[in-house]
Amino acid sequence: MRRPAPATVRWAILVALLALWEFVPTTGLLPELFLPALSKTLGVLYIDRHIYFAALLVTLYEVAFSMLIACGLGILAGAVVGGVALLRNLLLPIFSSLYAVPIVILYPIFTAWFGIGSESKIAFAGIYGFFPVMLSTAAGIRTIDPQFVLAARSMGATLPQQIVRVIIPASLPTVFAGLRLGGALTIIGVVVAEMLTSAAGIGYLVTLNRTILDSPRVFAAILAILVLSIAYYMLARALESRMVVWQSAGRRQKSAPLGGAAGVAAPAAA
Amino acid sequence: MQHVANLTEVHSRTDAVAIEVERLSHVYAGPEGGVPALQDISMSVGVGRFVVIVGPSGCGKTSLLMMMAGLRQQTEGTILCYGRPILEPDPKRVGVIFQEASLFPWLTTLDNIEFPLSLRGTPREERRRRSQAMLTLVSLEGFGERYPHELSGGMKQRVSIARGLVQDPPVLLMDEPFAALDEQTRMTMGHELLRIWSTTRKTVVFITHSLTEAVYLADEVLVMSARPGRIIDHIHVTLPRPRTYEMMATDVFGRLRDRIWQQIRKAA
Numbered sequence: 001m002r003r004p005a006p007a008t009v010r011w012a013i014l015v016a017l018l019a020l021w022e023f024v025p026t027t028g029l030l031p032e033l034f035l036p037a038l039s040k041t042l043g044v045l046y047i048d049r050h051i052y053f054a055a056l057l058v059t060l061y062e063v064a065f066s067m068l069i070a071c072g073l074g075i076l077a078g079a080v081v082g083g084v085a086l087l088r089n090l091l092l093p094i095f096s097s098l099y100a101v102p103i104v105i106l107y108p109i110f111t112a113w114f115g116i117g118s119e120s121k122i123a124f125a126g127i128y129g130f131f132p133v134m135l136s137t138a139a140g141i142r143t144i145d146p147q148f149v150l151a152a153r154s155m156g157a158t159l160p161q162q163i164v165r166v167i168i169p170a171s172l173p174t175v176f177a178g179l180r181l182g183g184a185l186t187i188i189g190v191v192v193a194e195m196l197t198s199a200a201g202i203g204y205l206v207t208l209n210r211t212i213l214d215s216p217r218v219f220a221a222i223l224a225i226l227v228l229s230i231a232y233y234m235l236a237r238a239l240e241s242r243m244v245v246w247q248s249a250g251r252r253q254k255s256a257p258l259g260g261a262a263g264v265a266a267p268a269a270a
Numbered sequence: 271m272q273h274v275a276n277l278t279e280v281h282s283r284t285d286a287v288a289i290e291v292e293r294l295s296h297v298y299a300g301p302e303g304g305v306p307a308l309q310d311i312s313m314s315v316g317v318g319r320f321v322v323i324v325g326p327s328g329c330g331k332t333s334l335l336m337m338m339a340g341l342r343q344q345t346e347g348t349i350l351c352y353g354r355p356i357l358e359p360d361p362k363r364v365g366v367i368f369q370e371a372s373l374f375p376w377l378t379t380l381d382n383i384e385f386p387l388s389l390r391g392t393p394r395e396e397r398r399r400r401s402q403a404m405l406t407l408v409s410l411e412g413f414g415e416r417y418p419h420e421l422s423g424g425m426k427q428r429v430s431i432a433r434g435l436v437q438d439p440p441v442l443l444m445d446e447p448f449a450a451l452d453e454q455t456r457m458t459m460g461h462e463l464l465r466i467w468s469t470t471r472k473t474v475v476f477i478t479h480s481l482t483e484a485v486y487l488a489d490e491v492l493v494m495s496a497r498p499g500r501i502i503d504h505i506h507v508t509l510p511r512p513r514t515y516e517m518m519a520t521d522v523f524g525r526l527r528d529r530i531w532q533q534i535r536k537a538a
Contacts, residue, residue: 147372154339154359154366155386155433165389169376244376 036216045220051205052224058118058201059190059228065122066186070129071179077130078137078178083167092138099131107193116197125189129182136178140171173244180236187229202228286317287350288441288473289338294347296333306498307333308344313492313501317440320467320474322484325494326534331477334499335445338475339366351441361386365434369446371426373418373433380405380414383432404432407466424455431463435470444476448483457515460486464513481534485526486513493530495537503533 004012018038024030025037032040045052081087081095107124114120144167152166194203202221209217294311297304307330315321323331336342338349340359349356351363359366373382383401384392392400405414408428418426427447434442447463448456460483467474478484484491485507493503507526509517517523 145372147368147370148374150341151366151368151372152385154341154361154364154368155389155437156359156361157389161389165385166374169374172376 033213033215036219040216041219041223044216045223048217048220052202052220055200055202055205055221056224056228059194059203062118062121062125062190062194062201063187063228065118066125066129066190067183069122069126070133070182070186073126074130074133074178074182075137075175078134078175079141081134082138082141088138088142092135095131095134095138099135103128103189104192107196110193111197116199118200121190121193121198121201124193125186128189129186131182132185133175133178133182136181137171137175140174140178141167143174144170176236176240176244180233180240183232183236184229187225187232191225287314288317288319288352289313289315289475290350290353291334291338292348292350294334294337294344294349296330296337296344296346309498309500311347311499311501313504315441315473315475317473318471320464320476320487320489321492322476322478322488322490323492323494324478324481324484324530324534325499326496326537327479329494329496329537330499331494332445334494335366335443335475335477339364339443341366361437361439363439364441364443365437365439367427367430367434367442367444367447369449371418371423371430373426373429375418378415378417379410379421379429382418382429383436385433386437400436401432404436407435407469408432409462422455423451424459427451427459428462431466435466435472440473442472442474444474446477446479449479456480456483461513461515463487464511468512481527481530482518484530485509485523486518491526491530493533493537502537503530505529 021035022038025032025035025040081091103124106127107120110120110124114123148166148170149162152162157165190201191203191206194201195207198204198207202224205221206218206225209215209221291311291313294308295306296308297306299305311334323334325331333342337344338351338356340356343357351360356364373379374385377385380398380401381388383404384397387397387400402414405411408431410425410428410432413421413425418429421429430447434444448459451459464487476487478487488507491503491505491507492501493505494500495502505526509520509522509526
């Protein structure tokens, strides 16, 4: 028997899971409180679509601003800390250990400072996403092949030219990996913050409906968050592969070096 | 420094000097005080000459080349290029080609070759024209839109040579450019380099570990001692040009290679 392609298997698993979600609750094995059927969840999502849409907009707004903070400050701080040896030795260990602190313990303080509106979510999620962006930017700058900079200098590149034309493009792959992770963390941060203390947003809907034991509406909110995260991930991946063509291509190329087309046209290929 | 006349007559030389190194010494700052790396080096490279520097690992030959390129500062002595001291990289006078091709992986072949021109704000059409010409010179027509990861090791070094030549500097400094290539590719590339050299008439200073490569390519071979690096022999390679692979089997070739080897063994 021929083995099916991995992509086919992945889709089959997804479909199977959705099918289970639909049919297991109808058998009566699980009470609806634990797992309402998919169709019921989608049903309330449709009925309450205005509520969910409004909540999603609040969440998106908070995510957008906290990403701005996480990415903007993260890249800036990472570039400075990664680029200056003194700061690197002084601050990098501190930032690395701060990354390990569960920042969620700070959230009550943030609500005291910024209130329970969007500001506290933005501040909290911004800091939550800041660390991976900052650390990978620092790593990206630190791990640039020094030969690149040497070559650029030999061609007469000034310091600003070295930064803009060599250091930034060379560190893009690592920075992007950090942005992808940092962005995902800001989404988590916003939703968690909304679940803890808030009056709006998709996380708030989860908490609200949980307290009134309205399971289908809880699952509807979870579904919305799931879709949001997956959409973000796919967007980030697409953006990344557009921006750093050479990186992903280079990885693929390693296993299969210069093939047919180029090989044929290469009498000069020494 | 001793000159060798007994290996047949010395090439006719032009008097013009491209690079003049005068009493150059270099000391590294180490944890236990200064480490002498280069000691009292004087040498001159005539215009249009192909000079190869060989020496044991760690003798400071790469450092010397980096100083000629203005990428590193020596502690003592001067380096003149066409009579003017080299204090910083000057791509109009000196092109540098490194061991690793050090092409920028985010740029296509043509964009890599044009990189030095774009730093200077050369108009786009002129950049394209000149990079295309360089591409033809290194026999890579049709590979202009490829990225470095799509090229073989030898092709990357061709691009690297094209990039070094695109500003038409009179001097080309090459730091073991073929060291990372396999033997066959290396031979081909050496031959290619001689072809390019003969059409462009550059002055070349070339560093290598390979004795065969040294004799095959050079007009003159400078042998350096182990650290602190000094120049301990200066050999004129009297094989006629154009060089052919068959020459490698000749007595003269063998004697020259042996002589370099003896010197390096003594020095190491």
